Amino acid sequence: MIFAIEEINNNTELLPGIKLGYQIYDSCASVPVAVHVAFQLSNGQDPVFYKGSNCSQFGVVMAAVGDSGSTQSISLSRIIGSFHIPQVSHFATCACLSDKQQFPTFFRTIPSDQFQADALAKMVKHFGWTWIGAVRSDSDYGNFGMASFLAAAQREGICVEYSEAFSWTDSYSKIQKVADVVRKSTAIAVVAFIHSGDLRVLFEELAQEPSSSRQWIGSEGWITDPYMLKFSFCAGAIGVAIQQSVIPGLRDFLLDLSPTEVLSELRKVNFSQNGYPVSFDANGDPVAFYELVNWQKSENGVIELVPVSVCSESCPPGTRKVLQKGKPICCYDCIPCPEGEISNSTGS
Structure with a gap:
């Protein structure tokens, strides 16, 4: 589909002066999903904001391509047809879809x-x-x-x-x-x-x-x-089978879709969504963010702060640390600073 749209956009004879954009939905061969998509299309305005685009009409659906199955196409057509949105299917073959009384905006590129x-x-x-x-x-x-x-x-x-x-x-x-x-x-x-x-x-x-x-x-x-x-x-x-044809350029297009549009582009990912940065480092890891959670309930049922667990309290300003003999560096005494010297921060 992307190949076909690029072919159209790059051809000056097919749709001169017009560029096609697209969104791809997967109906999963399911009627309920197809109906859900139909209502999304019929709502008109796309919630996405386009920046730096020269589109003449933002988010307005001009036409729908699909569905593959006849049953899904029928469901789709009954909804979007009411809004006069054209529908072109590539694989829905049911003869019933030729009835223009029921499906006035339905077209297809495959025989009935x-x-x-x-x-x-x-x-x-x-x-x-x-x-x-x-x-x-x-x-x-x-x-x-x-x-x-x-x-x-x-x-x-x-x-x-x-x-x-x-x-x-x-x-x-x-x-x-x-x-x-x-x-x-x-x-x-x-x-x-x-x-x-x-x-x-x-x-x-x-x-x-x-x-x-x-x-x-x-x-x-x-x-x-x-x-x-x-x-x-x-x-x-x-x-009987659908006639096969060779599409010039499609083979090269498919062969060029190597995992390397994807690997190189993933390495460049760097954006923020809802206040959270999304990027990958050299190891393919994201920036790590955690919330520290500690359940401490007071007598009145209120969650309290994280409890203190230290060998020695921090030395206040005006004092300094002196290690306690034979104990780890976390254990120390706080003694006044020598005359003529001062510490102006806690834990110096």
């Missing part, structure tokens, strides 16, 4: 699943697989995607033996039930409109008690995941 569903149906028909099974993620991606596929399959004269939905967060018994449906079915071809993480748990369960081999047909959500190669019964899988 409607096209993928049609392509999968034509592929299945091309190979003569007219009796198939179907599994899907129990999410907007899987449910809407499979609905589009089943409609397309029906138009192609393809019959479906079963259609099962599940999520990797489901109970073991639910995953086992889906696996048993696949094992006991007579359909050899299985279409999986599913997230990679969901299919992994199904394949792990199928591997426990292998059945007759199946022809797996996959959506772009998992078909390029090399992890699936560990399952022998997945050999020969066929599906």
Whole structure:
């Protein structure tokens, strides 16, 4: 993302006279977190103060990029769309997001699943697989995607033996039930409109008690995941994938991100926050600050000062220390200064 923004800012043709800034949030593939971020974006003003910047509008969100998942993108769009904030997703493929009545400010740089569903149906028909099974993620991606596929399959004269939905967060018994449906079915071809993480748990369960081999047909959500190669019964899988491309300069950009932006910059860190200095010394240690705590309770319940523990009291002004014979240097007597001399501080 940072590479893409720098490419835009350094190109005089894409957005002439405009520089893009950004803040990155991690939704953790969670709808509640995505909603929380959406409200943050919708609040308008960023609490951070920018110094020495030539930004024309401080802290005003112009657009949002994301989310990766369809479900999170739907939640995000329903909130920020009300404020007419544009949203551009790079990986949310649910066909439902094409509905401009519901999502008027949503855009994406990846095709709608409607096209993928049609392509999968034509592929299945091309190979003569007219009796198939179907599994899907129990999410907007899987449910809407499979609905589009089943409609397309029906138009192609393809019959479906079963259609099962599940999520990797489901109970073991639910995953086992889906696996048993696949094992006991007579359909050899299985279409999986599913997230990679969901299919992994199904394949792990199928591997426990292998059945007759199946022809797996996959959506772009998992078909390029090399992890699936560990399952022998997945050999020969066929599906549609997002076209890959070579981005000039990206490789060098990534290779230049060596741990050394980070190490050199960390050594230079020196700032104060809430009255506390933050910096690192030559050993990588911060400046040490401690609070001295000593619990001393008086009879009335008040916390008192730290108790005194000395061998000899400090010598007052006008006296000097004389070490006590045979005792440590902390033990001494206080005697008056010689005539004509004076000490004007305590403990001289």
